[in-house]
Amino acid sequence: MAKQNLTAEQIETILREHDLLVKLVNPHEATNFTAITYDSRTATPASLFFCKGAFKPAYLQAAVDAGAIGYVAEQADTMQTITGFIVTNIQQAMALLSAAFFGYPQNELFIVAFTGTKGKTTSAYFTRGMLQAATNQKTALFSTIDRILGPRPEQEFKSDLTTPESLDLFHDMREAVDSGMTHLVMEVSSQAYKKNRVYGLTYDVGIFLNITPDHIGRNEHPTFADYLHCKLQLLVNSKRCIINAETDHLNDVYQAAKATTQPENIYLYARTGYQPSVDVPLDFRFESNEDNLKDAKFTLTTVATKRRKLALDGEYQLAIPGDYNENNAVAAIIAAGLAGATVGQAQQALPTITVPGRFESIMTHQHGTIFVDYAHNYASVKALLSFLRKQYVDSRVIVVVGSPGDKGISRREGFGKALSEEADVAYLTADDPGFEDPVAIAQQIEAHIDHQRVTVHTQIDRPTAIRQAILASRPNDVVVLAAKGEDPYQKVRGVDTPYPTDMAVAKAVVAEIELDTQA
Numbered sequence: 081m082a083k084q085n086l087t088a089e090q091i092e093t094i095l096r097e098h099d100l101l102v103k104l105v106n107p108h109e110a111t112n113f114t115a116i117t118y119d120s121r122t123a124t125p126a127s128l129f130f131c132k133g134a135f136k137p138a139y140l141q142a143a144v145d146a147g148a149i150g151y152v153a154e155q156a157d158t159m160q161t162i163t164g165f166i167v168t169n170i171q172q173a174m175a176l177l178s179a180a181f182f183g184y185p186q187n188e189l190f191i192v193a194f195t196g197t198k199g200k201t202t203s204a205y206f207t208r209g210m211l212q213a214a215t216n217q218k219t220a221l222f223s224t225i226d227r228i229l230g231p232r233p234e235q236e237f238k239s240d241l242t243t244p245e246s247l248d249l250f251h252d253m254r255e256a257v258d259s260g261m262t263h264l265v266m267e268v269s270s271q272a273y274k275k276n277r278v279y280g281l282t283y284d285v286g287i288f289l290n291i292t293p294d295h296i297g298r299n300e301h302p303t304f305a306d307y308l309h310c311k312l313q314l315l316v317n318s319k320r321c322i323i324n325a326e327t328d329h330l331n332d333v334y335q336a337a338k339a340t341t342q343p344e345n346i347y348l349y350a351r352t353g354y355q356p357s358v359d360v361p362l363d364f365r366f367e368s369n370e371d372n373l374k375d376a377k378f379t380l381t382t383v384a385t386k387r388r389k390l391a392l393d394g395e396y397q398l399a400i401p402g403d404y405n406e407n408n409a410v411a412a413i414i415a416a417g418l419a420g421a422t423v424g425q426a427q428q429a430l431p432t433i434t435v436p437g438r439f440e441s442i443m444t445h446q447h448g449t450i451f452v453d454y455a456h457n458y459a460s461v462k463a464l465l466s467f468l469r470k471q472y473v474d475s476r477v478i479v480v481v482g483s484p485g486d487k488g489i490s491r492r493e494g495f496g497k498a499l500s501e502e503a504d505v506a507y508l509t510a511d512d513p514g515f516e517d518p519v520a521i522a523q524q525i526e527a528h529i530d531h532q533r534v535t536v537h538t539q540i541d542r543p544t545a546i547r548q549a550i551l552a553s554r555p556n557d558v559v560v561l562a563a564k565g566e567d568p569y570q571k572v573r574g575v576d577t578p579y580p581t582d583m584a585v586a587k588a589v590v591a592e593i594e595l596d597t598q599a
């Protein structure tokens with residue numbers, strides 16, 4: 081990576097320009113920072129340290145001991161003699177200074193950014209897959225599952241957050257640019273806006289997929305209005321906007337896009353026959369041709385003359401079933417088209433793209449078909465189960481599911497409701513209980529289940545619950561292992577406890593059953 085630096089004078093200028101600087105303490109002449117960090121454990125000589133979040137003065141002292149020569153904070157530390165930049169908002173300051181430190185890598189990338197309660201990862205994978213073909217393998221990816229910064233194996237790694245901390249975001253963008261990447265597809269969570277991780281960032285294309293109640297609670301958003309407001313910021317900061325006209329709150333979404341983008345650069349799409357809740361100028365319609373577990377094909381049609389220049393009309397095939405994935409794919413196709421992909425490249429790439437932990441399945445001989453899926457709120461469990469119900473008309477739907485502790489409290493009611501509407505049997509189990517009691521969480525889900533319609537079992541040990549559900553299933557049944565996707569851990573009391581993944585557990589159970597059958 082090219083050498084980076086930032087002088088004290090440059091920092092002061094940036095902070096003043098953005099009206100963030102409260103005061104300078106202990107200013108030293110000609111200070112040159114050659115590293116930046118928000119974690120004392122990675123501080124190095126001549127570094128600038130950001131004091132943020134659940135911060136303790138001991139961290140700043142540790143950073144100074146490691147050689148830090150300046151800090152940025154909302155409070156001055158009178159014990160320190162190094163230069164301090166005291167600001168009104170540490171997260172905004174960190175985003176602006178990180179972008180400057182890494183030489184504004186965003187200016188060298190075509191950035192496609194997705195937001196939405198559901199479908200971000202899937203659409204991001206779809207878009208990157210199509211753009212890899214269009215850019216000769218030069219498209220980076222920042223997703224919930226992984227970050228891909230370049231072609232080398234070590235440049236692909238698991239993500240800890242959907243949208244990285246600003247310093248990491250600009251660091252990784254710089255590495256992507258230095259590795260020859262020309263395009264970036266990224267997911268932007270509502271928390272990213274709430275915490276200013278993407279402060280000052282503009283996207284070439286921003287996509288709004290949908291919004292349903294989620295992420296509301298003590299550690300996330302205080303209200304739905306706050307959640308919606310944060311999500312809308314993506315459109316305000318995008319040069320071109322793509323909007324799913326089937327989303328709830330369409331009027332708010334469209335107005336947010338129009339606040340900064342001319343209507344000719346706003347692209348709206350909906351399924352054929354869908355009547356949007358407000359009068360908006362639709363540009364694309366799509367219609368299923370085949371929509372079953374073996375074949376997912378749909379046709380995309382341009383309905384507004386102003387969009388003819390995009391030339392994306394045609395039939396597309398997907399490797400992942402689910403009618404909602406057609407919706408995700410349409411957003412991805414329009415985004416890829418705006419980023420330079422041709423209809424042929426899109427049609428060729430889409431049938432090859434799968435997403436880990438999303439609609440993966442295993443067949444068994446003596447028991448049901450098992451699906452592993454990351455659906456983890458009312459809207460996604462409902463979408464998944466109702467699609468499976470249409471495919472397996474006379475089958476029982478058996479669902480293994482749990483809800484996380486410390487966050488997403490509304491999911492408990494949502495799971496109960498979706499199970500009551502679409503499931504026959506439920507196994508309530510643990511899913512990242514955190515600091516809460518998983519039995520109490522299961523009871524809260526169960527309180528919203530209609531016992532006339534659903535048989536409920538509670539088995540907190542997740543592998544045991546999966547085993548019991550598979551063994552209880554008959555050949556025509558569907559067993560859905562929901563909400564954990566391909567997570568390889570259970571978050572328990574602040575510790576990521578290793579967990580083999582739902583798919584690994586299911587495969588082990590199936591291997592054991594099939595062996596018993598053969599014996």
Ligand SMILES: CC(=O)N[C@H]1[C@@H](OP(=O)(O)OP(=O)(O)OC[C@H]2O[C@@H](n3ccc(=O)[nH]c3=O)[C@H](O)[C@@H]2O)O[C@H](CO)[C@@H](O)[C@@H]1O[C@H](C)C(=O)N[C@@H](C)C(=O)N[C@H](CCC(=O)O)C(=O)O
Nearest residue numbers: 118119120132133134135139241242243245269270271275
């Ligand atoms: C509420 C929130 O945004 N928290 C994030 C935030 O935490 P924080 O700033 O308080 O940092 P902290 O980890 O508590 O530690 C305090 C500071 O002391 C530093 N430190 C700590 C120890 C030490 O020895 N020395 C030291 O300097 C840390 O580096 C940090 O800067 O910054 C951390 C990275 O610096 C994140 O890991 C953390 O995400 C938490 C864990 C999280 O899970 N957030 C979720 C809610 C989230 O953001 N989810 C969204 C997806 C959900 C959605 O769709 O909205 C996402 O984008 O992933």
Ligand SMILES: Nc1ncnc2c1ncn2[C@@H]1O[C@H](COP(=O)(O)OP(=O)(O)OP(=O)(O)O)[C@@H](O)[C@H]1O
Nearest residue numbers: 197198199200201202224404438453454455460463
């Ligand atoms: N458009 C959609 N509408 C409803 N449900 C969806 C949609 N797309 C995907 N899902 C469901 O949501 C699950 C998660 O999908 P995906 O990972 O693409 O969404 P996400 O927005 O990245 O989610 P998260 O923010 O929770 O990481 C899928 O496994 C599927 O069950």
